[in-house]
Amino acid sequence: MKDTDVRQGTLALMVLKTLDVLGPLHGYGIARRIEQISGDLLTVNQGTLYPVLLKLEQEGSIASEWGASENNRKARFYRLTRQGRKQLQTEMRSWEQTATIIDRFFTAKPQDLK
Amino acid sequence: MKRLRRLLSQLAWPIARSDRDQALLQAEIDEHIALQTADHVRAGLSPIEARRQALLKFGGMVDVKEAYRDQRELALWRMAKAIGRDLAGAVRSLAKARAFTIVSVVTLGIGIGAATAIYTIVNAVMLKPLPYPEGGRFVAIFSAAVNDPEHYGSLSFRDAQMYQERTHVFDVFGWFRFTENNLTFAGEPHHVAGVAVTPPLARQLGVEPMLGQWFRDETGVVISAPLWRQLGSDSGIVGKSLSLGGRSYTVTGVMPNDFALPVGIMWTGTDLWIALDPDGHGEPRGGALYFAYARRRTDVTFAAAEADVKRVAGEIAAEDPVNHPAYTARVFDLRESVIKDIRPILLLLLAAAAFLFLITCANVAGLLLGRSVARARETAMRVALGASRSRLAAHYLTETLPIAIVGVGAGIVLSLTLTSGVVSMVADYLPRAEEIAVDWRVVVFAAGAALLASVLCSVAPLWQALRTAPAEALGDGTRAAAGARSRRLFQSLVVTEIALAFALIAVSAVLINHVRSLSRTSAGLDADHVLTFMVSIPAHVADDSAKRVPLQRRLVEALHAIPGIDAAAFANQLPLDGCCLGSDIYPEGRPAADLTGGQRNSLMAISPDYFRAMGIPLRRGRLLNVSDMRDDSGVAVISQSAATRYWGDRDPIGTYGRFGSPSGSRFQVVGVVGDVRNDGLSTPPVPDVYIPSVQTTVETMNFAVRSGRPVSALLPEIRHAIQSVDRELPIHQVASMRDIIQRSMTLERAASLLTAFFALAALLLATLGVYGVVSYFVRHRRVEIGTRMALGSTSRGVLSLIVSGGLKMAALGVVVGGLLGAGAVLFLVRVFVIANIGASPFVAATAIVGAVAVAASAIPAWRASLLSPMVAIRDGSI
Numbered sequence: 001m002k003d004t005d006v007r008q009g010t011l012a013l014m015v016l017k018t019l020d021v022l023g024p025l026h027g028y029g030i031a032r033r034i035e036q037i038s039g040d041l042l043t044v045n046q047g048t049l050y051p052v053l054l055k056l057e058q059e060g061s062i063a064s065e066w067g068a069s070e071n072n073r074k075a076r077f078y079r080l081t082r083q084g085r086k087q088l089q090t091e092m093r094s095w096e097q098t099a100t101i102i103d104r105f106f107t108a109k110p111q112d113l114k
Numbered sequence: 115m116k117r118l119r120r121l122l123s124q125l126a127w128p129i130a131r132s133d134r135d136q137a138l139l140q141a142e143i144d145e146h147i148a149l150q151t152a153d154h155v156r157a158g159l160s161p162i163e164a165r166r167q168a169l170l171k172f173g174g175m176v177d178v179k180e181a182y183r184d185q186r187e188l189a190l191w192r193m194a195k196a197i198g199r200d201l202a203g204a205v206r207s208l209a210k211a212r213a214f215t216i217v218s219v220v221t222l223g224i225g226i227g228a229a230t231a232i233y234t235i236v237n238a239v240m241l242k243p244l245p246y247p248e249g250g251r252f253v254a255i256f257s258a259a260v261n262d263p264e265h266y267g268s269l270s271f272r273d274a275q276m277y278q279e280r281t282h283v284f285d286v287f288g289w290f291r292f293t294e295n296n297l298t299f300a301g302e303p304h305h306v307a308g309v310a311v312t313p314p315l316a317r318q319l320g321v322e323p324m325l326g327q328w329f330r331d332e333t334g335v336v337i338s339a340p341l342w343r344q345l346g347s348d349s350g351i352v353g354k355s356l357s358l359g360g361r362s363y364t365v366t367g368v369m370p371n372d373f374a375l376p377v378g379i380m381w382t383g384t385d386l387w388i389a390l391d392p393d394g395h396g397e398p399r400g401g402a403l404y405f406a407y408a409r410r411r412t413d414v415t416f417a418a419a420e421a422d423v424k425r426v427a428g429e430i431a432a433e434d435p436v437n438h439p440a441y442t443a444r445v446f447d448l449r450e451s452v453i454k455d456i457r458p459i460l461l462l463l464l465a466a467a468a469f470l471f472l473i474t475c476a477n478v479a480g481l482l483l484g485r486s487v488a489r490a491r492e493t494a495m496r497v498a499l500g501a502s503r504s505r506l507a508a509h510y511l512t513e514t515l516p517i518a519i520v521g522v523g524a525g526i527v528l529s530l531t532l533t534s535g536v537v538s539m540v541a542d543y544l545p546r547a548e549e550i551a552v553d554w555r556v557v558v559f560a561a562g563a564a565l566l567a568s569v570l571c572s573v574a575p576l577w578q579a580l581r582t583a584p585a586e587a588l589g590d591g592t593r594a595a596a597g598a599r600s601r602r603l604f605q606s607l608v609v610t611e612i613a614l615a616f617a618l619i620a621v622s623a624v625l626i627n628h629v630r631s632l633s634r635t636s637a638g639l640d641a642d643h644v645l646t647f648m649v650s651i652p653a654h655v656a657d658d659s660a661k662r663v664p665l666q667r668r669l670v671e672a673l674h675a676i677p678g679i680d681a682a683a684f685a686n687q688l689p690l691d692g693c694c695l696g697s698d699i700y701p702e703g704r705p706a707a708d709l710t711g712g713q714r715n716s717l718m719a720i721s722p723d724y725f726r727a728m729g730i731p732l733r734r735g736r737l738l739n740v741s742d743m744r745d746d747s748g749v750a751v752i753s754q755s756a757a758t759r760y761w762g763d764r765d766p767i768g769t770y771g772r773f774g775s776p777s778g779s780r781f782q783v784v785g786v787v788g789d790v791r792n793d794g795l796s797t798p799p800v801p802d803v804y805i806p807s808v809q810t811t812v813e814t815m816n817f818a819v820r821s822g823r824p825v826s827a828l829l830p831e832i833r834h835a836i837q838s839v840d841r842e843l844p845i846h847q848v849a850s851m852r853d854i855i856q857r858s859m860t861l862e863r864a865a866s867l868l869t870a871f872f873a874l875a876a877l878l879l880a881t882l883g884v885y886g887v888v889s890y891f892v893r894h895r896r897v898e899i900g901t902r903m904a905l906g907s908t909s910r911g912v913l914s915l916i917v918s919g920g921l922k923m924a925a926l927g928v929v930v931g932g933l934l935g936a937g938a939v940l941f942l943v944r945v946f947v948i949a950n951i952g953a954s955p956f957v958a959a960t961a962i963v964g965a966v967a968v969a970a971s972a973i974p975a976w977r978a979s980l981l982s983p984m985v986a987i988r989d990g991s992i
Binding site: 026027028031032045046047048050051054055058069070071073074075076 | 138139141142143145146148149150152153171172173174175177178181182184185186189
């Protein structure tokens with residue numbers, strides 16, 4: 001349970017960042033991009049991306065519309081909203097903070113605390 | 115506006131996309147797999163392997179879909195929970211603010227109730243389909259004059275036949291006439307209103323009797339459910355015989371309760387139906403007594419049907435021009451023909467109710483705004499803590515919803531009372547009145563009104579809340595937050611209320627004026643001490659003048675014998691009681707070019723005492739007398755307007771004219787009498803031609819009796835006198851001439867009474883609105899007022915400062931309302947033929963609104979002027 005929460009959270013952040021960098025993309029495009037960057041994280045279960053996209057859309061961070069894919073068929077394209085961009089910034093900051101703190105904990109040696 | 119739209123779309127998001135969603139997800143997944151497969155193929159895999167790998171990579175399809183659905187439902191559930199929390203909170207806080215809650219519920223109840231009451235009537239009268247299967251395809255056909263677009267009349271038998279033979283657009287066609295008769299069943303006499311209808315039409319209406327069946331020939335009669343009950347609810351009545359106007363009929367069926375033929379006939383329902391021979395055997399010749407109903411074929415539009423009927427009308431006029439001068443036909447959608455007279459009035463009332471509804475919404479919005487300003491800190495806190503706009507909107511909406519829900523309950527209760535009141539007031543004029551009831555459409559309407567009310571009411575406070583910057587509200591307290599913006603919002607709400615109220619007052623003032631001037635209008639006769647009633651003589655007596663004339667003379671003589679009766683007479687029709695049976699008139703010696711047939715007039719067949727009984731003055735020549743009461747006397751008395759219309763400048767006395775056609779039966783004009791407003795007090799008199807009753811068949815005798823004695827004492831003696839001549843003759847439709855005149859104004863009276871009611875309610879609410887907003891300002895300007903007084907302003911100065919604020923709002927309201935009112939009055943003038951409005955209704959309305967505005971702002975102003983400057987400044991605005 002906890003595990004999926006964290007994974008969903010990171011996944012959402014990755015989606016937002018992807019859309020921020022690449023502009024409007026369809027689901028497969030997002031999945032491929034995340035796969036390229038993250039290596040293994042999404043290779044097993046690409047499908048889990050879709051509930052996350054829905055959640056982000058419900059929260060108003062992204063919006064979607066229907067367009068044509070590369071092979072010229074109907075596909076849903078997602079784009080970042082203004083609110084999403086704000087959220088991305090906030091979350092990136094908090095993520096960096098968390099990461100710094102965790103990093104410090106992990107690298108801390110007993111002699112540093114003396 | 116854009117913001118509001120986005121807000122609503124966010125709220126509606128989870129609901130709007132339900133079923134479609136899964137299908138769309140499937141499409142999205144399909145495309146994902148396809149793209150992945152294509153990439154794998156490019157990487158060198160075989161197509162089958164590429165697709166297998168793609169599916170593998172995507173993961174568990176079922177799991178994804180389930181997670182997707184869960185995510186969707188989660189949002190819905192979250193919203194439902196939030197709304198539930200808001201509702202509970204709203205109910206709690208409303209329970210605490212009891213005065214606020216009661217005032218808002220009552221206010222909304224009035225608005226919703228008034229709107230629902232009028233809608234209940236509109237629903238039954240105007241919106242419901244006719245009670246026939248396929249009722250939407252039925253039309254009614256009338257005769258009309260080319261040069262008179264306003265009036266139309268019934269058809270002659272021959273013309274009805276012609277339309278049936280020559281039109282090609284109908285699959286059902288038939289016609290009927292009214293027949294009043296005395297019915298005897300099991301020894302009891304009753305007076306009944308019947309309809310003689312061609313049997314194919316009766317059968318093809320598509321409504322079967324609840325007992326028995328439709329008649330096959332002229333010996334059968336079908337009775338209505340009310341008459342069946344009146345005759346004792348005998349379930350074995352089919353096959354029994356009854357006597358109608360001296361002839362024997364066999365009952366073949368009993369119609370269900372809601373059956374009507376004709377539809378929407380006013381005054382009274384139809385008691386029974388008998389067969390009318392489609393070949394016209396035994397029908398009076400020459401009379402235009404017939405109404406035609408027809409059903410369009412499914413492939414024929416209304417316009418095409420109308421064109422076809424008019425084509426036949428043209429043929430009829432061309433083939434028989436003597437009997438059809440300026441002849442054409444009018445076709446109405448059957449439902450339309452029933453409602454078109456009442457429609458403008460119902461629309462007027464609906465508009466008035468809508469105005470009242472808007473005022474109540476504005477009023478409650480003002481109350482909510484006051485609350486919301488007072489709670490600006492709380493709202494600011496919510497916003498500062500991150501409440502989204504949609505949450506805020508949901509919060510405000512759920513706060514008004516409980517008020518609206520209770521309000522709709524109060525409204526429906528009020529509407530039930532109001533509806534029955536309206537119906538009893540105008541029942542005579544309301545077609546299909548028996549169908550008026552609260553059905554699901556009315557409930558849906560009321561619920562819709564409540565929802566609309568809560569949306570409208572919450573817009574103003576929500577707007578105010580959204581414009582409030584949290585820092586501002588939290589820092590400076592409510593005074594700054596309530597600043598100029600919410601003050602303007604307040605003022606515009608009150609100005610709207612005043613404008614709507616002003617328009618309503620102006621309209622009702624116009625109507626009240628109109629009714630007053632109508633009741634001052636002389637009908638052209640002396641209506642006091644005149645009692646009228648009807649006696650219908652059986653057809654077999656009426657058709658035989660050797661029997662009819664002596665019977666009628668004996669009836670009049672019997673009435674004269676009653677002590678205290680000054681005059682007694684009868685006529686074929688009464689003025690102001692449905693106008694007018696007429697005949698074309700052709701004065702001799704007038705150039706043929708002037709002969710315009712088809713103009714309306716009223717042919718009165720009277721007994722000699724009629725003028726005296728009615729108090730109609732003689733202008734020139736002489737009245738009709740007993741010696742004129744012969745078949746061959748050929749004399750007539752005409753009214754002033756008939757003389758002007760047909761004889762122009764010439765002196766009509768002693769000259770001749772002809773009825774029906776330039777070669778029709780001849781009559782000599784012996785006198786001219788005053789005009790009678792026979793077609794309604796507000797319309798010009800229709801020219802009258804009076805002929806002796808013996809010259810035509812008067813089957814239904816309309817008696818007029820002049821006597822100073824009270825009706826209660828007179829009536830039994832009259833009944834006795836009539837029955838002493840013929841025991842089988844009941845008298846019916848008893849009414850004083852005053853009643854008939856009053857009745858002719860029913861619509862105007864009802865409209866003026868109802869709009870006055872709406873206007874009064876509107877005025878009351880607007881007063882509350884002005885009072886509320888002024889006292890709110892006073893509360894929030896205490897420091898300013900205190901400072902002014904400390905600096906030397908007198909209490910009179912303070913008073914006039916505040917009252918002039920109230921007056922300013924009133925003035926703005928009057929300007930806006932004046933435009934609204936002017937539009938409404940223009941509409942009224944057309945509907946009611948109001949001759950002269952003048953400025954007085956608008957002056958009166960302005961005065962009323964001004965006085966009320968002064969009174970409503972004077973109370974808080976007076977309270978403010980009593981303030982001690984010290985206290986005011988020290989306490990500030992809290």
